[in-house]
Amino acid sequence: MKIKQTFGENLFDTMNVLFLGLMCLVVLVPFLHIAAGSFSSTNALIHSQVKVWPVHFNVDNYIKVMQNMAFWSSFKISIIITVLGTALNMFLTVIMAYPLSKAGLKGRKFFMLMIIFTMIFSAPLIPSYFVVKSFGMLNTIWALIIPSALSVFNMILCYTFFRNLPEELFEAARVDGMSEYGILFRIALPLSLPILVTLTLYYAVGHWNNYSAALIYITKPALRPLQLYLYSMIAQGNLGDVNSTVNELATLDTSPEGLKMATILVATVPIMLIYPFIQKHFIKGTLVGSVKG
CATH class of the missing domain: 1.10.3720.10 (MetI-like)
Known part of the structure; x- marks a missing residue:
């Protein structure tokens, strides 16, 4: 039997999900930036074009x-x-x-x-x-x-x-x-x-x-x-x-x-x-x- 949640409980759950998702994103973004930079070309790195996705995909660094x-x-x-x-x-x-x-x-x-x-x-x-x-x-x-x-x-x-x-x-x-x-x-x-x-x-x-x-x-x-x-x-x-x-x-x-x-x-x-x-x-x-x- 599923217990019906009140509006306050639903709001609390929603805020928890949003907050935890934001924290996960904060932790994940630096890692994605490092990964994107490692797969990007030298020119893209020099001109700071890399964010969270590789620019001019390149595996030469590896x-x-x-x-x-x-x-x-x-x-x-x-x-x-x-x-x-x-x-x-x-x-x-x-x-x-x-x-x-x-x-x-x-x-x-x-x-x-x-x-x-x-x-x-x-x-x-x-x-x-x-x-x-x-x-x-x-x-x-x-x-x-x-x-x-x-x-x-x-x-x-x-x-x-x-x-x-x-x-x-x-x-x-x-x-x-x-x-x-x-x-x-x-x-x-x-x-x-x-x-x-x-x-x-x-x-x-x-x-x-x-x-x-x-x-x-x-x-x-x-x-x-x-x-x-x-x-x-x-x-x-x-x-x-x-x-x-x-x-x-x-x-x-x-x-x-x-x-x-x-x-x-x-x-x-x-x-x-x-x-x-x-x-x-x-x-x-x-x-x-x-x-x-």
Whole structure:
């Protein structure tokens, strides 16, 4: 049975749709401008003719980006950091959140207090740098993985989800002789798929987009992740790596702005392609806190 809405409710829904549509447009327009510029001719970019649609369609910028070995080296580094970092993040998050969700754990309140303390009072930059240096992690990918191995906020989200799982299921499994590891891997984790997928996406996007840690800990060009490569290209105007193939590709219609836009788009698309495959679990995971008490 469909409930008839009042005029005020219809007006509220309409204003919500218009407002959210406007916000989506505000977010989407810069991306469309970058995409249009990357597919436009040099002449169109120079004369500022490009808005949100390519002018004089041109793929030469992408050809030149694909020929750039420095870009693909940074791309590979980012993939390695994202995969290893996310795997470590999820492992530590789960093995900390699950036992802390058990009311019978001795010292549970003390451990939670210490964990929350680190979230409120984080280490300053200079001490963090010296810790990384003292462990010999400078100019290694581990400097971009180990210091951010656990997000306390994400761990608390996972802890909250575990705490709201039916304890009766765990008690029944213990009666049947299942160990705590079996309960975790065969019951708790399958039931927690929405929050696990959500946290995996949070961690992966964080690693993929992180450039500040690389800016501090990485000085070797061969170890630059993709975002540091983009920072070097855009903020510092360093196009030397891209222009290294200029003699071979002199006939291509490219420009510094077009190359930057094409590189940004190629660097952004991979992480965007993941979302459609996990959208169902992601939405459920982000909403679970509002429907479970």
